[in-house]
Amino acid sequence: MIVASFNINGIKARLPALVDWLKEASPDVAVLQEIKSVDEGFPREPIEDLGYNLETHGQKGFNGVAILSKSPMEDVTRGLPGDDTDEQARYIEATVNGLRICGLYLPNGNPVPGPKYDYKLAWMQRLQNRATQLLATEQPFLMAGDYNIIPQAEDAARPEVWTDDALYRLESRNAYRRLTNLGLTDALRATTRADKTYTFWDYQAGARQKNNGIRIDHFLLCPQTADRLQSCEIDAHVRDREKPSDHVPIKVTLDF
DNA sequence: ATGCCACAGCAACTGTGA
Numbered sequence: 001m002i003v004a005s006f007n008i009n010g011i012k013a014r015l016p017a018l019v020d021w022l023k024e025a026s027p028d029v030a031v032l033q034e035i036k037s038v039d040e041g042f043p044r045e046p047i048e049d050l051g052y053n054l055e056t057h058g059q060k061g062f063n064g065v066a067i068l069s070k071s072p073m074e075d076v077t078r079g080l081p082g083d084d085t086d087e088q089a090r091y092i093e094a095t096v097n098g099l100r101i102c103g104l105y106l107p108n109g110n111p112v113p114g115p116k117y118d119y120k121l122a123w124m125q126r127l128q129n130r131a132t133q134l135l136a137t138e139q140p141f142l143m144a145g146d147y148n149i150i151p152q153a154e155d156a157a158r159p160e161v162w163t164d165d166a167l168y169r170l171e172s173r174n175a176y177r178r179l180t181n182l183g184l185t186d187a188l189r190a191t192t193r194a195d196k197t198y199t200f201w202d203y204q205a206g207a208r209q210k211n212n213g214i215r216i217d218h219f220l221l222c223p224q225t226a227d228r229l230q231s232c233e234i235d236a237h238v239r240d241r242e243k244p245s246d247h248v249p250i251k252v253t254l255d256f
Numbered sequence: 257a258t259g260c261c262a263c264a265g266c267a268a269c270t271g272t273g274a
Contacts, residue, residue: 007272008263009263012264012265013262013263013264014263034263034273036263036264037264059264060264060265061263061271061272062263062271062272062273063265063272074266108273108274109274110274148273155271162274165274167274200274202260202261202274203260203262204259204260204262205259205260205261214274216274217274230268243259243268246261246262246273246274
């Protein structure tokens with residue numbers, strides 16, 4: 001079973017690139033971030049024509065997440081628990097073949113300090129609470145998406161420029177480490193030693209050509225799921241195609 | 257020190273992103 005995550009930066013602008021990649025990678029499940037569309041505006045047919053069931057959780061203009069699955073999805077829930085006043089569409093869950101899939105678009109958090117950063121840290125605490133709940137159920141699960149966290153210095157081409165940024169400052173990395181300390185496995189670091197491996201390159205200043213990237217899209221696996229992890233790959237070549245997203249897909253192969 | 261680039265909403269530009 002292949003599960004993928006892809007921040008597409010707008011479904012309307014990215015539909016051809018998404019369809020091309022789905023045909024090529026053919027993931028069994030894919031979580032998408034930044035669909036930037038309301039649910040009614042999402043172009044369902046091109047996705048469904050490829051054999052995918054589709055669940056969206058969108059909002060007007062920005063944010064928005066979705067889950068695609070070739071197998072039926074059960075118990076779909078929208079929104080991250082823990083704050084009924086949170087109206088940003090950043091989280092969705094569904095169960096596929098007994099595996100709980102959590103798709104997330106974690107807040108950027110800049111500028112620091114400020115309300116956006118406070119929201120990011122509070123959101124990460126809620127995510128930790130949700131992971132703790134899921135661990136207690138002993139149901140296999142994974143949390144995949146755009147975490148907007150550079151976990152360590154080796155996850156950025158130029159870590160020194162990110163020192164005070166919401167994606168990398170110590171308080172942010174500590175919050176991510178609290179997630180892994182629960183017993184969740186970062187799938188990429190568990191399966192590869194490759195360095196200069198990134199999932200995002202800015203559109204500006206030739207960042208892709210210089211490989212001036214950052215690794216901010218992650219798969220975190222619970223212990224039962226990590227036991228079934230075979231490989232984790234980043235489809236970096238997608239970044240060099242026509243009209244690319246600034247992120248590229250990351251995917252895991254699981255023995256499910 | 258700032259913009260660089262891109263997308264959505266909307267019809268000139270702003271908000272947002274990382």
